[in-house]
Amino acid sequence: MNILIVHAHPELKSFTSALKSEAVEVLRGLGHQVEISDLYASDFVATASASDFADRTNPEYLVYALEQRNAVARHTLSADIEREIERVKQCDLLILTFPLFWFSMPAILKGWIDRVFVSGVFYGGRRIYDQGGMVGKKALVCTTLGGREHMVTEGGIHGDLKGMLRPLLQGTLGYAGFEVLEPFFAYHVPYVEQSARQKMLEDWKALLLNIDSRATLAMPSLADYDETLAPRAKLVG
Amino acid sequence: MNILIVHAHPELKSFTSALKSEAVEVLRGLGHQVEISDLYASDFVATASASDFADRTNPEYLVYALEQRNAVARHTLSADIEREIERVKQCDLLILTFPLFWFSMPAILKGWIDRVFVSGVFYGGRRIYDQGGMVGKKALVCTTLGGREHMVTEGGIHGDLKGMLRPLLQGTLGYAGFEVLEPFFAYHVPYVEQSARQKMLEDWKALLLNIDSRATLAMPSLADYDETLAPRAKLVG
Structure with a gap:
């Protein structure tokens, strides 16, 4: 796999x-084959803006998704975005590794999605979910957090963590x-002993060895x- | 109110x-009294990083929340963050206006939260929810989207929009x-007629006139x- x-x-560290x-x-x-996009190391630009487009279709009024679509067709997207799109296109499995910031991604990763998941390639009109641009690829999210598991489950104080990540899991990757x-x-990473972190690394390794x-x-x-x-109305009985 | x-x-536009x-x-x-933080106009830095701290407690290993806490105490946070914290502290009502990007905030706004909602002021330990640092203030989210209402309700294709925004509504503002x-x-902003947009502006105005x-x-x-x-276990009967 790529x-x-x-x-x-x-x-x-x-x-x-x-x-x-x-x-x-x-x-x-x-x-x-493993490629790594280390967003902090590469100082990835987080903010989606007009400067992502070298040659705008409408310089008077910015509709970001429309300019994405046009820039893809005309190959006028900024180079960092083009490179990341190519990397995603090449991969069979996309893995996102990040710490939970405010029950979602750090802004630098949200910005990677805002800028790289371009209209016309990743989705468009009814080309979403099982008709989406990335059909055939898998995605895996790996997140670290300070909270304990009981705080982020159904009935816990903050509610279910998978539900909190629905904008990413369903609304972005699934979409x-x-x-x-x-x-x-x-869970609880900054507060646990080294042995507990070692156990989590082993669980992660086991997951990867059995990813299929x-x-x-x-x-x-x-x-x-x-x-x-x-x-659609469902036929019953 | 401020x-x-x-x-x-x-x-x-x-x-x-x-x-x-x-x-x-x-x-x-x-x-x-109304203050405006226009994040695009001010080119607000979205990415939380080591450079947010002029004088780190631990230059060898970055724990962002710990450095936030220390920098608040020593007044060594970067000036843009200090300014935004003061603005939030001064306000009685915080309003966030943004377009929905991937079922959540644009990265520039997520970064405003990552960098401005500092540990030790906004929250800390058990100082969350009704014990949180911002108790006594109100917050209102105003979001525009391309999707129609039936797509983002319970049972709709993407699921409930308020649920999608739980990381912000509960996990950040409520927290x-x-x-x-x-x-x-x-809803459906880019596709509706001007009269429908005018109606939404009127609904928004009516909300604001009756905000109490x-x-x-x-x-x-x-x-x-x-x-x-x-x-806690609940006593029953």
Whole structure:
């Protein structure tokens, strides 16, 4: 497989970075090609803006998704975005490794999505979910957090973490057509002993060694929705 | 009231910007003080990084939240962050106006939260929700999107939009102690006629004129959780 790891942690020696390095080692050991987009190391631009387009269709009024679509067709996207799009296109499996910031991605990773998941390639009109641009590829989210598991479950104080990540898991990765694997969460990281972190690294390694059997998240199927994306009436009985 | 509007849209003439301008006019007309943080106009730095701290406690290993806490105490946060913290501290009502990017905030606004909602001021330890640093202030989210309402409701193709925004509504604003008002959503904006946009502006104006009676979202109360933030057993009968 071709694998792309997109990594977003500001500290090189962090546990999140250790999870990323472990993935590189294990996956290369299995014979896979592994590319890494280390967003902090490359000082990736987080903010989607007019300057992402060398040659705008409408210089008077910015509709970001429309300019994406045109810039893809005319190859006038900024070079950093072009490079990342190519990396995603080449991969069979996309892995995102990041610490949870405010129950979602650090802004630098959100910006990678805002800028790289361009209209016309990743999605467009009804080309979403099982009709999305990335159909045939898998995606895996690996997140570290300070909270304990009981705080981020259904009925816990903050509610279910997978639900909190729905904008990413379903609204972004699933939407673009990726088959989304069950995410990996490392809880309470800054507060646990080294042995507990070692155990989490081993769990992560075991997951990667058995990635083919990792469960996937259910996503909508376009066949169940009409041309306005309203649910089709179901025949009963 | 002192009101802070944090605005994140790359196009000055966008409908989202019109909603922001309408809010400024209506709220000033009511006699309120209104400050605006226009993140695109001020080229706000989105990425939380080591360079946010002039004088690190631990230059060898970055724990962002710990450095936030120390920098607040020593007044060594970068000037843009200090300014935004002061603006939030001064306000009674915080309004966020932004277009939905991938079912959440544009990265520039996520970065405003990552960098400005500092540990030790907005939250800390068990100082969250009704014990959070921003208790006594209100927050209102105003979001524009391309999708139609039926696509982002319970049972719709993408699921409930308020649920998608839970990382912001509960996990950020509620977590920090804000009383979170029912959000305002403007649907299908790029595709509707001018008259429909005018109607949405009027709905927004009516909301603002009656902001005191806007419903609020339920949030956890710390009294219901023990010292590990696990739910306390409830006495029944």
